[in-house]
Amino acid sequence: MKKLPALLIIGIFTIGIIFVSSTSDQLVDAGSRKKIHFTETITSSQDPGQGHENHQLALILSPNEGTIYDGSMTFTSSEPVQIVVLHEISSQESKGQPTWTVDGKTIYGLSLIDLQKNSGSFEFTGAAVALHSPNSKQFTTTVSVDGWIRGQPTEVIMQKIELEKEEPSSLLSKTNVPATIPMHKGIYEGNQVLYIITDSSDEDYAKIMSDKQEWKVEVAPLLANVPENTLQKLFIFKNGIKGDGIFGFQNEVISNTPSQESEYSALSSVIEVTWKVGQKEIEFTSADDVIVAEEGGRIEFNETGIILNAPQISWPDGQMIVRSDKEISDEMSYSGGQITEINEEEMTVTFVAHRGWGPDGRTIYYIVTDATPTGPAESMGVVSSPSSANLIANSGAVDLFQFKNGIIGSGPLGFQPGIAAAALGDKNYSPMWRIYLVEWNDTESAKILETKSDIDSFRADDMLSVSIARPTNSDHIVNCPFIDPFQ
Known part of the structure; x- marks a missing residue:
């Protein structure tokens, strides 16, 4: 620009x-x-x-x-x-x-x-x-x-x-819009979990999941690079007891929930489960039971290597915060929660989708589901996921630039919307974002920036500085899936 x-x-x-x-x-x-x-x-x-x-x-x-x-x-x-x-x-x-x-x-x-x-x-x-x-x-x-x-x-x-010189602002339309996303039923220790699927590391699996839920799952190739200590297990059943699971059999079994904060991750390693011929089929209610059955030779695992971004919306003893103000407006703040409704009858959840820019200036929308450390997570009203800190130097996370001063706007810090280093369809897209802060050296010189090259250009001219965000001196990663809220 x-x-x-x-x-x-x-x-x-x-x-x-x-x-x-x-x-x-x-x-x-x-x-x-x-x-x-x-x-x-x-x-x-x-x-x-x-x-x-x-x-x-x-x-x-x-x-x-x-x-x-x-x-x-x-x-x-x-x-x-x-x-x-x-x-x-x-x-x-x-x-x-x-x-x-x-x-x-x-x-x-x-x-x-x-x-x-x-x-x-x-x-x-x-x-x-x-x-x-x-x-x-x-x-x-x-x-x-x-x-x-x-x-x-x-x-x-x-x-x-x-x-306006006194308080310049970025005047974008539809800076916040509703995004209604289908939910799935899972099981943890015999109790119901509701979760969504937003991204897949595998293109073919993304299409399968999109067709199953009739809502587009985005391809995020970089999720394949996520280390094991940032993942939990998602057991998906290919046969057995009929039910509401993804493939028409029992509900998926989940290894952890946000109540196990140190173990929880929205990033889930897909393990497909198939009953062997001649075995008496039962409904599993815990990950431990599934693992024992596999060790006993009753079922087979297909460890696909596929990673899904599957944030949990509700779990046995908790749920994501639902905003008290249901009306979504351009001026609404990031605090107070990211959800306006959890509809268990329709099996949908409505998020606030925030507007920003991709690396080339294209409009993007994203939701926020979880973050680390705890402070920013609580401030935004999302789940705390400490294991995401393992991505701070990993290629599974991508850079997202937020502004801490300059043009007043709808960004999370009250200034202009952020700029991402990747967008949907890019080979380097991931829903996991490593946050950088952009600060104008002289706010009187601040301008609206829309592309990554804008940031690089003004930084080269020594008009702004860029630094990695470290709230409470901690590694900061946010799960912000990019979505199409108008589908």
């Missing part, structure tokens, strides 16, 4: 439709790419496209020659709408496909997603994005967009936004 004030971009469509982003937008110049975040309420007008005279259109991202937008959008609308994505094509390419044009000369390929819904989320890549109604009734929509502008628009006005 160039060291410049934030910019407001106003795209002007040639037929006179004007899209103006609000002052809460943030655009960061990145050469041929520009980052865009905004939330805007728009009232539709008559669709100017030929053959659409009786339709309504709300233009979200306007077309400019040579420009491509890609990102995601969430919307609510007063009327059911369709999603329109336009693609820049030549007149020779227009034959045999749906098109959209105002004057018959400039022609766009037309992708129409016929949602006919009043709300939704979708990802897009194209030369323009709009919401469309096939009738003439005007509608109003509120949209939140997060994405990139690629290429250099030909019809663009750049205006500086003067940031």
Whole structure:
């Protein structure tokens, strides 16, 4: 990111439709790419496209020659709408496909997603994005967009936004959103445990788990590097007594819970259990019983080497803290708990998902499930997991940069959101984060940073310092799975 004030971009469509982003937008110049975040309420007008005279259109991202937008959008609308994505094509390419044009000369390929819904989320890549109604009734929509502008628009006005000098702040939309995640039933010493699965070290297993729970389990290859002293065992049954387990048999057996604080870890080594032919099948209620049965030759173990991130939500004598304030807002603090609801009837748990940036400036969302040492864990209202400290110098953990001064914002310390050294889909992604603190040497010079290279650049210019976080002089690791809260 160039060291410049934030910019407001106003795209002007040639037929006179004007899209103006609000002052809460943030655009960061990145050469041929520009980052865009905004939330805007728009009232539709008559669709100017030929053959659409009786339709309504709300233009979200306007077309400019040579420009491509890609990102995601969430919307609510007063009327059911369709999603329109336009693609820049030549007149020779227009034959045999749906098109959209105002004057018959400039022609766009037309992708129409016929949602006919009043709300939704979708990802897009194209030369323009709009919401469309096939009738003439005007509608109003509120949209939140997060994405990139690629290429250099030909019809663009750049205006500086003067940031508030007394208390500059980062104005992002949807800085905290709800994330509802399916829970699984496990057993510890004959009692029920409820837990979630967010990550897998193995891509194939991630797909299997995603299909089973109908919620995406992310691939975290670095979890395969986690040392044995940071793991607990998760026994998953491939046959035997029918039940609610992952594969349709008895519930998973868990070796420890947060009540065994020194032994507990959300990171679980998967051991698949199969009954041998001719053995009388029973329901196991403890890890010790499973191990004894294997030693006695009644069952077989498949020690898969696969690691799942399986944080526990409730256990025989405890549960994660549920926030007293259920309403999730952009201004809510990290303290007081990370959960707004545990719904045992629906078998779901709703976390607060916090917004931040990936290494290249892409928006990421993460939840917080456990941490070490105890102080920060208690402050955030999550489980204490001392064994995670074994990752402080291990490649199973990745760097996450949080800001301790500078621009006021929604980060855990009250300043701008954090920046991660990896994002979902990266080979070096892990849900286990080694926290570094970023501090501006002169807060008057503070700017909003969005990428890892931003931090490196300002650090090289001696404008800020970066140090590893050591609360109470202890190693600090936080389990922050990155998730898609809108799935």
